[in-house]
Amino acid sequence: MLRKKDLVEVLGVAKSTVADWISEFQVFIPIIKEGALTYYKPESVNVLQTIKTMREQNMPKSEIYAVLQQRGFPITISEAEEDVQKVLGKLDARKQLLDVMNQVGNALERLADQEETIEHIEKRQDALSDQQKFLSERQDEADGRVTELEQLVHQLEEKHKTELERIAQKFEQELEAARMEIASTKAELENRKKPWWKIWR
Template structure:
């Protein structure tokens, strides 16, 4: 599957042991975007950002709960389906009370993040509307400019026609002047014989 990564790709890119990646993928799966295709799990490229952040936070000795909080604060999206599965697993008694608290904190953070994303989306929609209005104004100015250009073209065409007519008149006047000069020269020649 193009663009998707397998666990071995994650190990190579993040630079930690395969067992560590396996643990992180399990512990922080609500933050790690993945797709299942049959029995194989593929990871989206964004998973590398999450795993690198986890590695960095683990190197700073943060606990699992702190890392989950920091991942949420950094804006890594929580996959809602995975979070719901965690809650269902805890409610069925498969996990401890600490896990329930962690999951509930993660869900709370997910709700906060969804709220922030909604606010961001609203701001983006407002900006799009503003840009659309500006574009409409620019379209009007472009139409006005196009009309002015058409008028100027018409004026230029008329001036070119007037220039051509003037050139024809000048050429005709030069021709007449040359012919008049020639006739005057012939007359002088005739009158010069009679003197």
């Protein structure tokens, strides 16, 4: 079994170049994994040597794939399975993306409904505010009217008070005159009851 450094020595290219080829054409390169270590089978050298030759001829990746298939280099099952898993993973990711997009769409719909509800509430609040303003204006008008009525009542009370005082004063005067007249009449009657000779004493 070979390590990556062994492949570098055999091919005579940079380690990064070998790593790129292994990554790009991994389905044609047989490997054995033992834990975290990766070993390459001897036939990997033939595959990489062929890739090296075609790369030196500036052949594109698609043509190199076709040549490797035509020459019958076996496809590594484990790597093919990994590729399939990657594709399935992408499909799962796509499905998850669609699910997320659906969730986002539902969230946007709920948000739109909430915005419509908020708009309705704001309109309702504006209507209530206008109604409250109208009631406040009516209250101010009512308060002004009450003030006018209180002033009118006060004026009437003052007027009636003056009139009542005048009437009371006149009544007192008339009452006093009546008392004096009664006293005078009473005295005259008392004098009439006495004999004539006692009146001139």
